[in-house]
Amino acid sequence: MLLEKKSRNFLNYFNKRDGCVILASTEAGLMNKLNEILSLIDGYIGGSQWFVFLLLGTGLFFxxxxxxxxxxxxxxxxxxxxxxxxxxxxxxDTSHFQALTTALSGTVGTGNIAGVALAIHLGGPAALFWMLVTAMLGMTTKFVEVTLSHKYREKASDGTIAGGPMYYMKNRLNMRWLAVIFAIATIFSSFGTGNLPQINSIANSVHATFGINKLLIGGVLAVLLGFVIIGGIKRIAKVTSRLVPLMAVIYFVGALAVIFYNYENIIPSIRAIFGDVISGTSAAGGFLGASFAFAFNRGVNRGLFSNEAGQGSAPIAHAAARAHEPVSEGLVALLEPFIDTIIICTLTGLVILSSGVWTEKMDNHFQDADLQILAGTYSDANEQDRSNLATYLLEEDGINLFSGELDVVDGQIKSDVTILHARSVAESVEVLKDGKAFSGSLTVVNGHVPLEQKVDFYGKSLIHSAPLTTEAFTRSWFGDYGRYIVAVGLLLFAFSTAISWSYYGGRAVTFLFGVKGVIYYRLVYVLGFFFASFTDTTIVWTLSGITIALMTIPNLIGILMLRKEMKSEVSNFWKEYSDFFARR
Structure with missing residues (x-):
């Protein structure tokens, strides 16, 4: 429980980083308190151990x-x-391929770039193994949820096909109240998952790489988004069916360039992924090590939320596919976790591991939520110190946090302390205020410098999330140009995610209010997309974690209740069509 509590609190911050959401010191009051309350609620739902086991257990059962x-x-x-x-x-309304690419564009996103890097940063190479195991089970979950949702889809008043878990909940389980909860959660998730954090991520990445103004980025992409989504599912399907293959090719070329450039590390990387599964990962470079439990926890967590298996979002896209058998569309959906996690996430993982950047300390601007000041001096070059620090990171025990006055002269810390940043011992630490070396005393409370003192810590430490993947892509024949591949990939991945989630939210609005309500939803969706390009989305991102759970829990309960019907559908399908597939 202690491990889960620590990892959950740690990830509440890093999940925001996946969306490139950085807490500003000016928002430390009421908004932070509200965010803490939402994070606490999420910790008992989506961030809890039982939720992970419910998802995994459902996939294993089916x-x-x-x-x-x-x-x-x-x-x-x-x-x-x-x-x-x-x-x-x-x-x-769409072909099988278009339905697949629409659903894939909703799942292939920042998690494939930043989420894999975060999992390895926290749990070591073995975390990637658990991501792959989770994806294998998720393939079955996707197969089941899409089949059942496709079977109970309806035709909306405008002639388009409307489907998703809310329809089998209403039409088969006769539980409209549950369907309403799912639909409301889908609308909130469309903003918290597919809209606001995605454009925030794009704006930050493009601004950092190319120096383009965030307001301009948001304005241009909001217009493009509006043009695509107002055209409905047919236009969305046409765009995603071209966008997904394009972004896959760009990302694959960049990833393979890194992997083969570091070809001597390919076999050792694969050995580490599978060899560290039972024992955990030993300390290496700046990486202080990770236990079996932590690798399992992080790998499962990132795997589940990378491919969205069980969440109920993909069935909404697949319901629009032209098909005379629900099982056939379920079989199409089975490919999603395979492509999203087993192929793309594995590529990202091999890029990070073969390049070696996951163990290297690099110049960094320390974020407060990821910084701790420890009492006493510790070195990761000392075996006993490494062991003590690793135990502390897992159990928050054995090492005391520093409290008191921190003496700083010309930016250099003179007190007997150790700076821990990004789960690594920081080196060459400098303290700046208003861009200049700070001299004086800083009040430290339980290992943290209060934000109102307005100082910045710089130095060398491990990096994580999207910056880690970006750095890894520079270790190839492309050199520094590799970072542009990540920036463009992140733009395409995140933008396509926003497109697909607009459709999911629109179908939920159709279920609740009818077709007439969709145009108003789309307008708000586009406006939110624009404003989030230059404003903080912390609370919405945290709220997203709650709404994802509120989508997933009723969906998993529903498909488990319909397990016998699912088995019967599959059995009847193969009795009728086994000869057809045998001939081809």
Whole structure:
């Protein structure tokens, strides 16, 4: 429980970093308090251990119950995506491929760039192994939720297809109240997951890389977003069916350039991913080590939220696909976690591991939420100190935080303390105020310098999230140009996520208020996208964690209640079409 509590608090900050949301000192009052309350609530729901086991358990149950469909039916999935199973007159708004790319554009996002880096930063190479295991189970969960949602879809008053978990909850389970909770949570999640943090991430990344004004970035992309989403699912599907392959090619080329440039580290990296699973990862460079439990926790957490298996978002996109059999669309969805996590996240992981940047300390501007001042002097070059620090990071025990007056002369700390930043012992630390070396005393309370003292800490430490992936991409034949690949990839990934989530939210609005309410939702969605490019979205990002759980929990309960129906659907499908797939 202590491990989970610490990792949850730690991740509340870093999940914000995945969306490039940085707490400013001017927002330290009421807004921070509200955010702390929301984080506490999320800690008991989406950030809790039971939620992780519910997700994993559901995937494991259906994997065994349906006899490992992610292995048995992969070939059939590929044939269906290629149009081999299509019939003239199939009802729907998009093709199988367009539905797949729309759903993928909603899941392939900043988590594939920043989330993998965060998992490795926290749990070491073994965390990637648990991401892959989670994806394998998630393939079955996606298969089930999409099949059931497609079966109970409806035609909206404007003639378009409306579907998603809320429809099987209403039409099959007769639990409209549960469907309403899911739909409301989907609307909030569309802003908290697919809209505000995504443009905030784009604006920060593009501004840092190219120096373009955030207001201009937000204005241009908001206009583009409005043009795409106001056209509805058919225009969204056309855009994503072109955008997803393009961003995949760009990212793949950059990733492979890093991996093969560091070819001598490929085998050692693969060994570390699988070899550290039981023992945990030993200290290496600035990395202080990670236990089995921490690697498992971080790998599962990042894997689950990378591919969204069980959340119920992808079934909304797949419901629009032209298909005469619900199971066939479920088989298409089975490919999503495979592409999103097993392929893309593995590539990102190998880039980070083979480049070696995950153990290197680099010049860094220390963030307050990631900085701790320890009483006494510790060195990661000393084996006993490393062991004590590793134990402290896992259990918050054995080392005392510094409280009192910190003496600083010309930016150099003179007190007997150790600066811990990004889970590493910081080196070459300087303290600046208004850009100049600070001299004087700083009041430290429980290892932290209060924000009102307005000082900045700089030095060398480990880095994480998107900056870690960005640095890794520079270790190739492209050199510093590799960072542009990450910037462009992040732009395309995040923008495509915003497009897909606008559709998810719009379908939830259709369920609750009818088609007439969608235009107002889209206008608010575009306006929110613009304003979030230059304002803080901390509270919305935290609220997103809660709404994701409020989407996922009823969806998992619903598909578990319909397990027998799902098994019957699959059995009947193969009885009728086994000869068709055998001939191809």
């Amino acid at each position: 994997t065994i119950y349906l006899k490992f469909p992610q292995f048995r039916y992969l070939g059939a999935s590929l044939r269906i995506v290629r149009g081999k199973f299509d019939r003239a007159g199939d009802e729907g």
